[in-house]
Amino acid sequence: MLLEAKRVLELQGSNVLWVNMQSLRSLGAPHAFLTVALRICDLILGAYASRPDSSQGHESLKLLRATIEQRFQPNAASLDDVALLVPQLQQVCARFCLQSGSSLFIFLDDIHYVKSSDAPKFLDLIHGVTRDCPVWLKVAGIQHQTRWFIPDPPTGLQTGHDAAIINLDVTLEQPEKAKIFLEKILRGYAEESNALPLSGVVSASAIDRLVLASGGVPRDFLTLCAASLQTARQRSNAKTVGVQDVNNAAGIISQTKQQELEDDAAATSGRSAILVASLNIVRDFLLSDQQITFFRIEFRDKELHQGEYRALQALADLRMIHLINASLSDPHHAGKRSEVYLLDLSQYSGSRLKQNLYVLDFEKGHMVLKRTRSSEPARVGDTVLKLVSLLRRAPMLNLDRLSDSILPAHDL
Structure with missing residues (x-):
């Protein structure tokens, strides 16, 4: 979506700079800013070079660029020193625009990818360049792995004042809308590939399972769909992608991701080890203790155990769990609310044959609660009240269960 926005802006004649921060991950805030500042200078210099009437701006900008290059020396790139360049670069940008x-x-x-301790400082410097001139920042990242503001002293981008958060993912909080959106994307690819009708490639039930397994995230949905197609091709006489193909593909993708996490955990006692331990605790609580695939986190509990909650959010970022309701009321306690999470399909699809396992599924646009190897009828959440009733059946996971496996909150 960002690339599409970039394309549209360029067609409209705007000047656009794209920076992939992954390549700057090893730099601190000062050097990361200097790198972006150089690229801003180069962009403007390129524009000036094509104009015959820009000699004044051209020469002053070349002098500023030379100064920025000098700051790259190890002893000349303190945060305070680099901050002195912000007003000069802001003036250059304002004049150019x-x-x-x-x-x-x-x-x-x-x-x-920028260290959480550096990101607010880096963004504060970049934000200073954009003030009082038509220069706009578009910053993208994984929300729960990004720190963009420090309140004391105010540093970075403060949401609601300096910036607004736009969530680009359609999640399982609105599964019906997620399915419509994701199926539209998939249909577009099928049309480009002359593979219509879509029902001749992927069955309707498989699309439902893709929505559930991807957590409603477009990139994961398409990746999993491609893997499911490969899995289906290995079946003899397979005509379309089926539910089991999606289950198998989800398991393979998850195994790779989890193996990488476990390998990293074996080599270090840092963040990966914490996440592996946390995932095992959550999975054991659900599948062994509670015989169910979704759970609740009480609002007050996440405030009291912020480090543990950050570990949980990191699992959500890795798509090991999925948020399906951000604020579920309690029928017995007024004002008491909780978040509801679903364990990723790949973490329990192998346990479906286990008797009496309550599984939250997605069928025909609605969440459905089933019990494996049981004659108990399925419960369909086809109205708001019915869905709320289903979600309230989720057990409450106390975050102190994760306490022994994590480091202090700032280490996550």
Whole structure:
């Protein structure tokens, strides 16, 4: 979506700078800013080079660029020293936008690769360049792995004042809308490939399972669909992708992701080890203790155990669990609310043959609660009240269960 926004802006005649922050992950805030500042200078210099009436701006910008290059020396790149360049670069950008009659858009992709201690400082410097001129920041990253503001002293981008959060993912909080959106994307690919009708490639039940297994995330949905197609091709006489193909593909993808996490955990006692331990605790609580695939986290509990909650959010970022309701009321206690999470399909699809396992599934646009190897009828959440009733059956996971496996909150 960001790339599409970049394309549209360029067609409209705007000046656009795209920076992939992954390549700057080893740099601290000062050097990361200097790198982006150089690229801003180069972008504007390129624009000036094509204009015959820009000698004044051209020469002053070349001097600023030379100064920025000098700051790359190890002893000349303290945060305070680099901050002195912000007003100069801001003035250059303002003059350029005024002379060119166009705006400048700076895209910072994958900001979560920047260390959480450096990101607010880096963004504060970049934000200073954009003030009082038509320069716009578009910053993308994984929300729960990104820190963009420090309140004391105010540093970075403060949401509601300096920036607004736009969630680009359609999640399982609105599964019906997620299915419509994701199926539309898939149908577009099928049309481009001359593979219509879509029902001749992927069965309706398989699409439902893809929505559930992907957590409603478009990229994961398409990746899993491609893997499911490969799995279906290995079946003799397979005509379309079926539910079991999706289950198998989800398991293979998850095994690879989890193996990488476990390998990293074996080599270090850091974040990966914490996440592996946390996932095992959550999975054992659900599948062994409670015989169910979804759970609740009480609001007050996440405030009291912030480190444990950050571990849980990291599992959500890795698609090991999925948020399906951000604020579920309690029928017995007024004002008491909780979040509801679903264990990823790949973590329990092998346990479906287990007797009396309550499984939250997705069928025909609705969440459905089933019990494996049981004659108990399925419960369909086809109304708001019915869905709330289903979700309230989820057991409450106390976050102190994760306490022994994690480090302090700032280490996650």
